[in-house]
Amino acid sequence: MSEFSDYMTRDLPTGLRLIEGGVTAARGFRAGTISCGIKAEAGTPDMALLVADAPCATAATFTTSKTAAHTVRVCKEHLAAGGYRTQAVIVNSGNANCSNGERGYRDAQRMTELTATKLGISDPNLVMVSSTGIIGRPLPMDRVEQGIAEIQVSASGGPDFARGIMTTDTRPKTVAVEFEVGDKTVRLGGSTKGVGMIYPNMATMLCYLTTDAAVEPAFLQDAMRRAVNDSFNMVCVDGDMSTNDSAFVFASGLAGNEPLREGVAGADTFVTALRYVTRYLAREMARDGEGATKLMIVNIHNAASDADARTAARDITRYIIWQCAVAGGDPNWGRLIAALGASKAAIEHDKLDIRLGDVLIVEHGVAADYDQAAAKQAMVGPDVYVDIDLHLGDFAATAWGCDLTHGYIDENATYTR
């Protein structure tokens, strides 16, 4: 774990340094996991706990699903009741605790109460809760209770935490950075899990970020909202929004800096760091999409509006017939033309320029005189770049997706068996 991957370093903004530790990189946080038998596979971690030394300023975004999980309601109620200060989050995988009626709501509440009692936190409103897994089955509360009783946390538990929240992920997704705010060194790190039903809307799958920066709550919420909008809201694996998406950032304030708000020195750097961390984690989710063998990076240039740029970029990533072409390494750009034609974004057919990697493949909406072999090479992966110039304005956006393979189908054909 002493090496940082190319995906971590390639877009690292100046002034940020990569560090180890994930959600426990920042001062004041401990984390850990346990296997308590919620998942069928014995020994697989299926519960994780993140704890702060004291209540933290907390910002969060949640799924906009109309069938949101019971945990989402509990978190929203607790955040409001606790003044957006929280001290812990308890997470289980293997069971989504969604569509379980009043029992599901009571079970989610109970998880926060048990966690508060264990940790000596007087108010269960200071505890967040997340669940991920199969929908519509009641939580096995005896196992959940035993898990909460036995789970241990430590200041070096970040990497374990990243593994503990995985479901169909093939690898943990975690990153941390440090940077200067005034004369203080601040740390920010986090972990996320994917990787099916990924098409978030104002939220993500489960994501936990921690920082030891002191941050004013309103500024933290606004910075988180903007970061999520440019990161998790620009990821697509399968176009399917989930019921449990939740993203949190916890700020302990132990770095001792002047509390960050608009205009305070270092606030911009914090926003940059938050953007970097969320975008890195978002891209990792796409790269590890269920069954994915290739990461797709779609850049829209010169759109008529910000919304158009985002819409067009996301529409490419969710056009499954193109995802199949990416899987097959087929530079079948007609699929891109069709995807753009079906998009609600403003486009003009005869203004479209399309590049696959460095190869200009469509110019003014018709085939350019390109080299077939080079076009195929651009589709080999592991990273497939699609750059589309709409020539209608000056707005840009990036979205991340992946290819669609047999592996995705196999993962989801018999998920509940």
Next chain:
Amino acid sequence: MSEFSDYMTRDLPTGLRLIEGGVTAARGFRAGTISCGIKAEAGTPDMALLVADAPCATAATFTTSKTAAHTVRVCKEHLAAGGYRTQAVIVNSGNANCSNGERGYRDAQRMTELTATKLGISDPNLVMVSSTGIIGRPLPMDRVEQGIAEIQVSASGGPDFARGIMTTDTRPKTVAVEFEVGDKTVRLGGSTKGVGMIYPNMATMLCYLTTDAAVEPAFLQDAMRRAVNDSFNMVCVDGDMSTNDSAFVFASGLAGNEPLREGVAGADTFVTALRYVTRYLAREMARDGEGATKLMIVNIHNAASDADARTAARDITRYIIWQCAVAGGDPNWGRLIAALGASKAAIEHDKLDIRLGDVLIVEHGVAADYDQAAAKQAMVGPDVYVDIDLHLGDFAATAWGCDLTHGYIDENATYTR
């Protein structure tokens, strides 16, 4: 071809009789196909021609894609110029003639001119044109010209025509009925092709209907619009709208009935027949979706509005993680809950009742006490019924989809190779 399948007979309205002949079942139409080398596979039909004895009242709907094929523009211009009367349609497969710039437009025009000349039709505006296949490659006009010169039509050419317009379809899709209008017997028949990039919007893939009924043009257009809305606009294979979708109905008037309009005896029966034929063909497209092994029939009951019923039904058919569960025969109803949560249709989680086949699997938004084996049996196919009661109003809708299999990916991973 003397047998009518269960799919044809099961929803046949009273008063309609199934007959042979497809697009040439109605009096006054001839059709035929030829292989002229547009497709790589030698001997595969790649051109089809449908001709009426005289100009016909014609109604049509087209894709709303912003990158529509050149043929779509030509057809719209010709319909307007010719007063919505046409006499022939020339179709090629293997090449979509889309994204080819001005050359593509000229080639589409040229196809109508060559066809008009061959048939002795004085005005090329009386000729429609369709193309389907790979996007972004210029039509091989030498082969197209030779094909138009050599193609033959006959009054028994309907079944050939149905095969001639196929692309990735595994079987032709064609049906015809006859019924009484006053003291006259009227015939209506047609063919369609699918079966990838199927998520039409105010249009369909290629569809050609013929009738010998006399029908007033405005009534014909309105009846066609309504029929398409309840049929082709309710089909999903992959959620991907195409650039070439076009649906036509040609009315020769040779049945000699009083021209149909609102209030004329038999007009309702004609509308019923048009609805039956389009819905049958739409369902056949879903059943033959690329790689499909199962037909999915989604019925939404008691929605708050007509739009909500349609939206919810279509959202289920395009939720690919559920399409995978259908493929695997996994009654994983959590995917349905998630799909409804992500839908823009009004839903209330705790009012949802869901049936798979006859099995009540979700009641008031939570798991019903159902038999697991029966639920699995409902997913075996070849027809998988999903019935969802929203309990919010009294609007209903039906959408058709299919499962998502390795076959779909294989079809589209190397389409242009």
